[in-house]
Amino acid sequence: NAGVTQTPKFRVLKTGQSMTLLCAQDMNHEYMYWYRQDPGMGLRLIHYSVGEGTTAKGEVPDGYNVSRLKKQNFLLGLESAAPSQTSVYFCASRRGRERSTDTQYFGPGTRLTVL
C-alpha cells in the first residue's frame, strides 16, 4: 500500500492564480481531511469529508474549496491564491465509523508558496 499520497510536493503560485492539490489514499478509508501547517500554529483543519460525495468545513475554510467525487481522492482547490495561503498542506485519512477510535494517517505534504 502507498498509504496517503499528495500531488504536487512543491508549488509556487502568483497571487490570483488557481490550483488544485490532489490527495489519494489506497486504504479504502471513509474519512479524509485537509490541514494547513504554519509555524507556531500547529495544524488547522481546512475541510473534511466523511464519505464519497460529502464535504464539510473545518476551522479555516475561507479561500478553499474541496471535492470528493471518488472515495479514494480528496481535492483541495484554491480559486484565487493569496500570499496568506503560503503554507504546508497535509492530507489525512482514517477508516471512519461512528464513534470510531481509529487514527488519522497523513500524507507527506505539499509546500505551497504564493508570491
Added chain:
Amino acid sequence: AQSVAQPEDQVNVAEGNPLTVKCTYSVSGNPYLFWYVQYPNRGLQFLLKYITGDNLVKGSYGFEAEFNKSQTSFHLKKPSALVSDSALYFCAVRPSLNFGNEKLTFGTGTRLTIIP
C-alpha cells in the same frame, strides 16, 4: 470548544536521559488523545493514543504517555532518549462522543532536541 496546549516550544534533553513532552487538553466529555511525531520535510506519523482503560499507554519507538483525567494532561515520556528522537511532536484531542464533530484539534507542537 476543544483545545490542546503544549506549553514548551522547545525541549532539550541529553542522550540517555529520560524525556517528557507536556500536553494538556480541554474537551467536552471524555477525550480521545493522540501523539504524533513529524520528522523534517515529512508528514505526521502516529505514535500512540489513549481511548479508554489503562492510563499508561505504550506506543512506537519506546514512547509512552500517561493520561491524567484530574489534571487533563497527556504527557509523552521515554525512559532513555536517543538522538534519533529529535523531531517535532504534536499532541491532539478529539471528543469521544462525536455527534458529527470530526475535528481533531492539534497543539502547536514541541520541538524535541536530543543532545549527544
